Amino acid sequence: MVVVFFFIMIFGMLLIRSFPAMARDPLMIFGSTWDVEAGIFGAAPAIIGTLVSSSIAILFAVPISLAIAVFFTEYAPSQIRTGLSVVIDMLATIPSVIFGIWGLWIVAPLMKTFVQEPISGSLGFIPIFSGPAYGLSLLLASVILTFMIVPIITSISISLLSSTPVELREAMISLGATRWEVVRHVALPFSKLGIFAAVMLALGRALGETMAVTMVIGNSFMWPFSSISIFSPASTLTSKIASELYEAIDPFHVSSLIELGFLLLMITLSVNSLARLIVSRYSQRRYGT
Amino acid sequence: MRIFGRRTKERLILSVLVLLTGVAIVPLFWIVGSIIWNGFSAISLEFLTSLPAPFGSSGGGIGNAILGTLLINCSASIFGIPVGILTGIYLSEYSSKGRLGSLVRIVVESLSGVPSIVIGLFAFTLIVMTVRHYTGIAATLALGLMMIPLVAKATEESMRVVSNDLREAAIALGIPKYNVAIRVVLSMAKSGVISGSLLAFARISGETAPLLFTSLFSFYWPTGIDQPIATLQVLIYNYAISGFADWVSKAWGASLLLVLIVLVINLVVRVLGKQKYVGV
Numbered sequence: 001m002v003v004v005f006f007f008i009m010i011f012g013m014l015l016i017r018s019f020p021a022m023a024r025d026p027l028m029i030f031g032s033t034w035d036v037e038a039g040i041f042g043a044a045p046a047i048i049g050t051l052v053s054s055s056i057a058i059l060f061a062v063p064i065s066l067a068i069a070v071f072f073t074e075y076a077p078s079q080i081r082t083g084l085s086v087v088i089d090m091l092a093t094i095p096s097v098i099f100g101i102w103g104l105w106i107v108a109p110l111m112k113t114f115v116q117e118p119i120s121g122s123l124g125f126i127p128i129f130s131g132p133a134y135g136l137s138l139l140l141a142s143v144i145l146t147f148m149i150v151p152i153i154t155s156i157s158i159s160l161l162s163s164t165p166v167e168l169r170e171a172m173i174s175l176g177a178t179r180w181e182v183v184r185h186v187a188l189p190f191s192k193l194g195i196f197a198a199v200m201l202a203l204g205r206a207l208g209e210t211m212a213v214t215m216v217i218g219n220s221f222m223w224p225f226s227s228i229s230i231f232s233p234a235s236t237l238t239s240k241i242a243s244e245l246y247e248a249i250d251p252f253h254v255s256s257l258i259e260l261g262f263l264l265l266m267i268t269l270s271v272n273s274l275a276r277l278i279v280s281r282y283s284q285r286r287y288g289t
Numbered sequence: 290m291r292i293f294g295r296r297t298k299e300r301l302i303l304s305v306l307v308l309l310t311g312v313a314i315v316p317l318f319w320i321v322g323s324i325i326w327n328g329f330s331a332i333s334l335e336f337l338t339s340l341p342a343p344f345g346s347s348g349g350g351i352g353n354a355i356l357g358t359l360l361i362n363c364s365a366s367i368f369g370i371p372v373g374i375l376t377g378i379y380l381s382e383y384s385s386k387g388r389l390g391s392l393v394r395i396v397v398e399s400l401s402g403v404p405s406i407v408i409g410l411f412a413f414t415l416i417v418m419t420v421r422h423y424t425g426i427a428a429t430l431a432l433g434l435m436m437i438p439l440v441a442k443a444t445e446e447s448m449r450v451v452s453n454d455l456r457e458a459a460i461a462l463g464i465p466k467y468n469v470a471i472r473v474v475l476s477m478a479k480s481g482v483i484s485g486s487l488l489a490f491a492r493i494s495g496e497t498a499p500l501l502f503t504s505l506f507s508f509y510w511p512t513g514i515d516q517p518i519a520t521l522q523v524l525i526y527n528y529a530i531s532g533f534a535d536w537v538s539k540a541w542g543a544s545l546l547l548v549l550i551v552l553v554i555n556l557v558v559r560v561l562g563k564q565k566y567v568g569v
Contacts, residue, residue, distance in 0.1 A: 067309035075303060084310070091317045093555050095495025097522050098544050101529040102320045105327075105537065147316045154313075178299045201402075208404020210498035211522075215530060238406050238498070245413070246423075246502045254418075261410040265403060272402035276395075 041256035043240065047263070050236040053138055053213065054206040057145035062199060065150050069157035073187070074179050092151035100215030103144040104136075108216060111140050119231075136218035138234040144212045149202040156198035160191035193278055200275035204268045207237075214239040237264045324545050331542030341539075351543050357425075357518040358547075361504060362494055364429045369436030369493075370486050374475075376437060377444025377482070382470045401438035408434050409499030417503060425518040428504035432496060436489040443485020447478035484558040491554035495547065497522035521547050 072084055164187045172182045188195075218233025237260050248254045340353055380394060412431035417423055451474045459469040475482070505517040506527055521543050528540035 064309045064313050067306045068313055071303075071306040071310050075306065084314075087314050087317055089555070089559075090321075090552065091313070093491065093495075093551055094317075094320060095497070095522065095547060095551060097495070097497040097525050097529075098320065098324065098548055101525055101540055101544055102323060104529055106319070106323050147313070150313050178295055180299050180302045181295075204402050208406065210404065210406040211526060215526070238404065241406055241410065242498060242501055245410075246505060258410060258414060261407050265407045268402060268404055268407075269399055272399060276398065 041252065043237070043256070043260055043263075046235045046237045046240045046260065049138065049217070049234040050207055050238070050264070050267075053141045053145060053217070053234070053236055054203055056139070056142035057149060057206050058199060058203055060142065060146040061149045061153055061202065064146070065153035065157060066195070068150070068154045069161050070183050070187075072154075072158050073161040074183055088151050088154055091147065092155070096148065096209060096211040097215075099144050099148060099212040103140060103212060103216040107144070108136055108140055111137070111143075115139075136216055136233050137231045138217060139231055141213045141217040141234075141236070144216055145206045145209060148209060148212065149206050152202045152205060153195070153198045156201070157191070157195050160194040160198075161187050164190050193281075197275040197278040200271055200278070204271040204275070207271065208264060208268050210238040210242050214242045237261075321548070324541065324548055327538065327541035328543075328545030331538045332545065336539070336542055351519075351521070351524055351539060351546075354519040354521045354524040354543065355546070357504070358494065358521040361425055361428050361432060361500070361518060361520060362490060364425075365432035365436060365493060366486070366490055367433075368429060369433035369489065370440050372433070373437045373440025373486075373489070374444050374482060376441035377448065378470050378475065380441065380445040381448035382466075382474065397438045397441050400434070401442070404498075405431075405435060405496050406498040406501075409501065409503055412499065412503050423503065423505035423517040425504045425516060428500050428518070428520075431499035431503055432493040435493055435496060435499065436486075439489035439492060440482075440486050443488070444478065444482050447481025447485070448474050450481075451477045480561065484561055487554055487558050491551045491558075494554075495522065495551050497526055501526070 068084070068088070072081060076084060161183075168186050168190070169182055172186050177185070213236055217235060217239050241257050241260055241264075245254070245257050248257060337352060337355065341351065376393065376397060380390070380397070383390070409431045411434075412427040416427035416430060455473055455477065456469055459473045460466070464472070500520050500523050504520060504523070506519050506523050525540045525543045525547065528536040528543070531537070
């Protein structure tokens with residue numbers, strides 16, 4: 001009961017505390033300028049930054065996770081399996097602030113010299129690769145996010161793929177199919193929806209991830225209106241809140257930040273419930289009828 | 290016309306899979322390696338036990354942050370674990386039918402999907418904005434809230450697998466239902482509940498976002514839970530983004546410590562879990 005109570009409280013308090021900002025101008029939060037001095041709080045860059053960085057992370061993470069899952073269930077000998085599962089569990093337990101310090105001090109300089117400078121040097125005429133290389137960038141945030149969500153998708157996919165009915169698998173093998181053909185034509189179609197749900201769960205996690213992103217994204221509030229390069233520093237809803245709330249004095253500033261939190265809550269909750277809906281439909285179809 | 294034979298394709302795919310698997314494994318060793326490399330030199334007795342040095346001078350330590358993390362984690366556990374266990378008992382023993390049960394289930398699942406920074410914001414709006422100063426109590430509330438779904442889920446799952454025979458036997462003896470739930474089923478599910486709680490403890494040890502604007506940071510020893518309290522996590526964040534060489538190296542030292550805490554708890558749970566399956 002206490003849990004339900006707290007849950008409703010979360011909504012209630014965030015709404016109440018963001019009320020000053022909402023009441024003043026309900027649409028201001030979607031504007032493109034964020035100027036604390038002038039009292040203008042438009043968070044469109046942060047909203048877009050959140051969506052874009054998470055989507056890129058998903059793009060990277062899905063092939064990697066699926067590859068690990070397929071390798072794990074179909075190809076790997078059992079010693080490698082044990083090792084691999086320990087590694088994936090460990091990757092999942094590393095605190096996000098650790099990912100942050102690693103990204104900030106180790107990966108960022110390397111990204112700058114080995115990824116950003118060559119690419120923007122040779123492909124700089126394409127807008128998304130243009131601009132000076134800062135190291136801290138939207139792309140770096142996406143890369144770090146990728147490593148944080150790979151364990152989620154991988155572990156769910158492994159359990160889905162290994163629950164493929166043995167009869168189907170054996171039937172394929174008796175037809176002379178290679179392992180890849182078994183995966184491609186039986187295991188993957190069988191667990192397609194479940195994997196999609198896992199991806200949605202991971203997306204929810206990526207959208208709400210705070211520390212690592214705040215530390216590596218560079219917190220520039222110009223993006224994407226000054227340049228749409230993925231090498232530019234950008235900002236997300238979470239980085240905005242984390243880097244400004246404790247020094248915010250203006251009540252409108254505070255309540256605008258809280259409103260961002262409310263927005264984030266709504267986005268992640270809808271992504272998560274979509275995932276849950278898919279899972280429940282899926283399990284009904286499989287076991288119910 | 291096929292360009293590759295099926296066997297070639299098979300081999301090609303295997304190598305792609307191994308490559309992508311490597312892409313995910315390398316960062317782990319890279320992270321752990323760089324933390325040990327950079328953090329080991331920072332750790333000393335002074336580092337572990339003393340207060341941060343005044344700004345600009347070197348030396349000093351992170352003793353207050355270590356103590357603060359332990360303090361906040363323990364008080365969050367005092368709040369989060371019992372509520373989590375009770376919720377788990379409710380979900381497993383009482384909620385089999387009815388709307389309320391499924392509502393609680395949905396809420397618990399959604400709560401585990403709420404970003405940690407939003408939970409921190411909630412504690413901020415509820416407590417910090419009301420009492421008008423940063424306090425460890427808000428951090429306790431936020432971390433406790435994060436523990437609830439984790440503990441509840443572990444409790445529910447380990448109570449589910451307890452055989453129904455035991456429940457029926459206990460009911461046949463005329464034991465009231467709450468006693469069945471607590472004495473019989475919970476005691477059978479004990480190890481699962483304990484490992485779930487430990488994992489939740491490890492999980493909140495790494496959480497930083499909810500602490501940033503609740504317990505904030507402090508350069509002194511914690512004097513009371515209602516004061517701003519330094520924690521390892523916030524210290525790593527503050528020091529890492531500060532850019533001063535001395536502070537950054539301290540941040541690495543603190544990271545090493547934090548990773549050690551989290552990994553050791555996870556290892557302990559893993560070993561305990563193994564014993565459960567082998568023995569008994």
